Amino acid sequence: MSTEALAPFEVRSSLDHCIKCTVCESSCPVAAVTPLFPGPKTVGPQAERFRAGDHSPDLSVDYCSGCGICTRVCPQGVRIAEINSRARAEMKVERGIPMRDQILARPGYMGKAGRPVAPLFNWALANPVVRLLGERIVGVHRKAPVPLAASRSFSYWAGRRRRFLAPRRVVYFHGCSTQHFEPEVGKKVVAVLEHNGFQVLIPKQDCCGLPLQSNGIFGAARRYVERLATQLSVPGTEGLPVIASSTSCGLMLKKEALEILGVEDGHLAEISKRTYDLFEFLLELHERGELRTDFQPVPLTVAYHAPCQQQNQLIGKPALDLLRLVPALRLVEMDRLCCGIAGTYGTKREKYDIAMRVGEPLFADIKTASPDLVACDSETCRWQIAKATGVTAVHPLEVLYRAYGGS
Amino acid sequence: MWSTYPNDQVLPAKFWGCSGMRHDVVVIGAGLAGLTAGIRLAQEGLDVAMFATGHGALPLAPAVVDVLGYAPDRVESPRVALPSFVAQHPEHPYACLSMGVLAASLDWFKELVTPLGYTGSLERNLLLPTALGGLRPTLLAPETMAAGDLGGGGEVLIVGIASYRDFYPKLVAQNLTASAPADGRRIVARAVEVALAGDPRDLRPQLLSRRLEEPAVRSDLARSIRAELGSEAAVGIPAVLGLERSHEVWTDLQRWLERPVFEIPTIPPSLPGQRLQSLLTQLFRSFGGRLQIGNTVLGGQGANGVLESVTVAQASREISVSAGHFLLATGGVGTGGIVVDRKGIPREAVLGLPVTLAGSPSEVNPEYFGPQPVDRIGLAVDERLRPLGDDLGHLFSNLHAAGATLAGAEPWKEKSGHGISLATGFAAAAAILEERG
Structure with a gap:
């Protein structure tokens, strides 16, 4: 194995390396809590052999959350999660994609629609009657965590601020969540990067297509990610690191669009090599002695959960390494695999309970640690954790921002 | 709009990813051998990073520790049988170890995994039922199995x-x-x-x-x-x-x-194996070890008989990770630690080290349970568990190997697999600690 992304036929043929050892089954967080999902080996390397035609032999693959843990733990290099993502997409094409999934797969539309009427929109999302109707009519579980629309987008803010000029420059890929729901995260990312002497370039950018991909809508997902790759390759930014603060969207650029969607776009292949998870980038700066460490004490207890999509980047837990440098901060590492939400999976009526059971051990550990904050690099995981535990969940960047004296 | 700065001030992408990450020890492989060594070293305060393509065999294996079950007749007391077994098999991994080290590794393990209540001693093998109702001579068993x-x-x-x-x-x-x-x-x-x-x-x-x-x-x-x-x-x-x-x-x-109630091991997956794996990984982390599952180590760079760094694959890049010492614990042919190429030539998978006892691995003994050339393939090592080159000198002064990567054992036949992993992982850690002074 090398770091070159596998071609679509190589992804599929990797199943020939499966020795049926069951390592993936014993690590799968979904199979551990529901009989509806028989496990990654069964629906993947085993069932795949019966998917030669255009017919899906087994509908249970729809219950795969796409967390990707199976691929990560496989000792034989089988791309189990990727094979299952493709099988799910084919099954959905065959059976039709529900309107609910079409909506969940386009968070940008929600954000844009909600923005002009944000107070009303957010009131509606918090209203139990509206949510009950949403569950009955659309199929989004009434208790599922949903983000609130911001009344101003991140790009609105970015376009109106005074530009900070510096010789060292990076491209910031902020993602939809920062754009529409959590612009504060983006503002703090820019502040931290500028504090370390970087000029932050923020090209106009749209969705990476990840929610489309995980909902099996591959055609649109390919168009989205190719469009994003073009947007992030604005002339003058050649070779610059692309910094992603949304860890799942960063993984989309690094690997998933290539191996799951099979995108062969030249821009994307090149950008994937220089895409960095935010804390991966900051930790590298630190290891080279180039990160400012003028940290002020942050007297808080913070429980850190490394989300699946960040772990699938195979970069360790850089946020944990870096935040350990902050004085007075009490960091508690949560040694659990998954919070259950897996993007939009846990918001669906028929999967909400499964997602909550998957996250149960993590929620219990968080409650035991009784932290002031939970830190987690993925937005949907933060929403899930905050909703399930009642503890405020932030991007680890917000803790670093505080350590730099921000408030 | 931002082309006002010349491109020579752009950070070259390749520059990134060549980080200054350096550890005391890098362990390659996260099975019983790697975790044993990793925990021992981390317990002594060393900064240990562990990289593995995936999980090792722990979550599939019954979680008992076999030391020596057959030699070739069923062994009642490994302490009695081992000296003559080692004398007859000078190429066996146990031949690199003293009985004292083996006993110390077993005692250390029992104390380490106290929550699972392992019992047993070198004096006498237990005879535990297998998934099919055979009797397995094994040395240590968790509390839930010992009454069997x-x-x-x-x-x-x-x-x-x-x-x-x-x-x-x-x-x-x-x-x-x-x-x-x-x-x-x-x-x-x-x-x-x-x-x-x-x-x-x-x-x-x-x-x-x-x-x-x-x-x-x-x-x-x-x-x-x-x-x-x-x-x-x-x-x-x-x-x-x-x-x-x-x-x-x-x-x-x-x-x-x-x-008394006793658990009988099942066909994979193995719950007792998962309990052991999860306890060992928690312990490794609790002593400050860093564990990265999913990262394949692609190769290494060395000079003057010293291995300086290894190349680790991430999602879209490779990074170079340097360390003072390295431990190969990648397993044998079954788990990809030893690979055989299309011409039938075996080699160690990560660094391409030469292997020994290969015979002609593409040949298969028609007698199914007879000795197979592929069984005993692995790395030859010196008394400090450092892999040897073709000239029988060690290849790198700071590279050690442990577990199923080592040549000379037929674990499935001898019933010695976990015992070899535990004892050689323990001994490799001891050698590294000694070399660091």
Whole structure:
């Protein structure tokens, strides 16, 4: 194995390396809590052999959350999660994609629609009657965590601020969540990067297509990610690191669009090599002695959960390494695999309970640690954790921002 | 709009990813050998990073520690049998170790995994039932299995659970009854199958074990077993008695059944193996070790007999990770530590080191259970467990190897696999600690 992304036929043929050892089954967080999902080996390397035609032999693959843990733990290099993502997409094409999934797969539309009427929109999302109707009519579980629309987008803010000029420059890929729901995260990312002497370039950018991909809508997902790759390759930014603060969207650029969607776009292949998870980038700066460490004490207890999509980047837990440098901060590492939400999976009526059971051990550990904050690099995981535990969940960047004296 | 700065001030992408990451020790592989060494080193305060393509064999294996079960006859006391075994097999990994190191590694392990209550000693092998009702001579067993020691014979009830279809109580009972534990001893085993209220027809062990962690479910199980109990002195049950709360589940069953209860290993996946793996990885992290599963190590760079760094694959890049010492614990042919190319030539997978005892690996002995050329392939090492080159000198002064990567053993036949991993992982850590002074 090398770091070159596998071609679509190589992804599929990797199943020939499966020795049926069951390592993936014993690590799968979904199979551990529901009989509806028989496990990654069964629906993947085993069932795949019966998917030669255009017919899906087994509908249970729809219950795969796409967390990707199976691929990560496989000792034989089988791309189990990727094979299952493709099988799910084919099954959905065959059976039709529900309107609910079409909506969940386009968070940008929600954000844009909600923005002009944000107070009303957010009131509606918090209203139990509206949510009950949403569950009955659309199929989004009434208790599922949903983000609130911001009344101003991140790009609105970015376009109106005074530009900070510096010789060292990076491209910031902020993602939809920062754009529409959590612009504060983006503002703090820019502040931290500028504090370390970087000029932050923020090209106009749209969705990476990840929610489309995980909902099996591959055609649109390919168009989205190719469009994003073009947007992030604005002339003058050649070779610059692309910094992603949304860890799942960063993984989309690094690997998933290539191996799951099979995108062969030249821009994307090149950008994937220089895409960095935010804390991966900051930790590298630190290891080279180039990160400012003028940290002020942050007297808080913070429980850190490394989300699946960040772990699938195979970069360790850089946020944990870096935040350990902050004085007075009490960091508690949560040694659990998954919070259950897996993007939009846990918001669906028929999967909400499964997602909550998957996250149960993590929620219990968080409650035991009784932290002031939970830190987690993925937005949907933060929403899930905050909703399930009642503890405020932030991007680890917000803790670093505080350590730099921000408030 | 930002092309006002010349491109030579752009950070070259390649520059990134060549980080200054440096550790005291890099361990490659996260099976029993790698984790043993990693924990030992981290316990001594070293900064240890562990990279592995995926999980090792721990979550599939029965979690007992075999040291020497057959040589070639069944071994009653490994302490008695080992000296002559090693004398007859000078190329065996045990030949690099003293009996003292082996004993120390077993004692250290037992204390390390106290929550799982391992028992046993070098003086005498336990004889535990296998998934098919064979008798396995093994040295250490977790508390949930130890009462299955049938070396003295006895009368046991073998319980199947209807929804767990990968366990065959009749087969186990018949094979146990037909087996010969020791001269003049007999096993009388009877099989029953019980059903848990509300269970579907087919429940995977991960789900079943979690269900049994609910007190009401296990009391239902105990009630069903009690109804079937006769004069049996002990009860054997497939190894699905919980994952995180196995101690509670097992203790409750023993209390309610008023006699010893023992888990019988299952075909993979193995719950006892997962308990052990999860405890060992937690311990490694708790001593400050960093564990990255999913990262394949692609190769290494060295000079003047010193390995300086290894290349580690991430999602879209490679990074170079340097360390003072390195440990190869990548397993054998079965787990990809040793690979055989299309021409039938075997080599060690990560660094391309030469392997020994290869014979002609593409040849297969038609006698299935006979000696196979592929079995004993692996790295030859010096007395400090450093891999040797073709000239029989060590290749790198700071590279050690442990576990199934080593040449000379036939673990499945000898029943020595976990023992070799544990003892050589322990000894490699000791060698590294000594070299660091």
